Amino acid sequence: MTSNVTAVSYGLKLIPAELEQLRSLLTGHGAALQAETQAGDGRYGVHTADLALPDASAAGIPALRHAVAQHRQDGIDTAIVPAGLRKAARKFLIMDVDSTLIQQEVIELLAAYAGKREEVAAVTEAAMRGELDFAQSLHARVAVLAGLPADVVDSVRAEVKLSEGAAELVAAFKAAGHAVAVVSGGFNQILQPIAESLGLDYWIANDLEIVD
Structure with missing residues (x-):
């Protein structure tokens, strides 16, 4: 049977025992191991396992x-x-932004200037648990930003840090001729x-209303 699925594992350090656990998991679910490769650049390790999955449906x-x-x-x-x-x-790569493309949650950085970071973080966590829908959580979090000076946006923009490897990932996709987009709340x-x-080829997010 030819390979029809690839398991791509990546991390700062790939421990042999953990890769062996992964192999056992994959084969335990009916996948037949066809080939493996391992590479890295000193910062990250990447392991690929080409698999033949009987039900690749x-x-x-x-x-x-x-x-x-x-x-x-x-x-x-x-x-x-x-x-x-x-x-x-x-290929078309689509990513989230907060805690994915970047390391932080932007709305929490903004809320910190209003002294409400913990309050907003609690709402974010509730939304991630499915206790609030997106619109409810967004309105609740944005409400605490009322009254902040407009230049806070510039301060937060300066605090934002890309996730490790994010710039390299985007550059590699672009160099290979692929499209990259991000979608953000x-x-x-x-x-x-x-x-x-x-x-980036495409991006979409909300516009934060700033009124004098």
């Missing part, structure tokens, strides 16, 4: 992804990539300069 791949997610290992992330996607000549005033500096 719309149901089989999500089931394998769920199993891998449930077995999450500290410091290592694993993506289950269908062969068709990996071999596609042109945050604000264009913060996102646009980041998107332009990275050369």
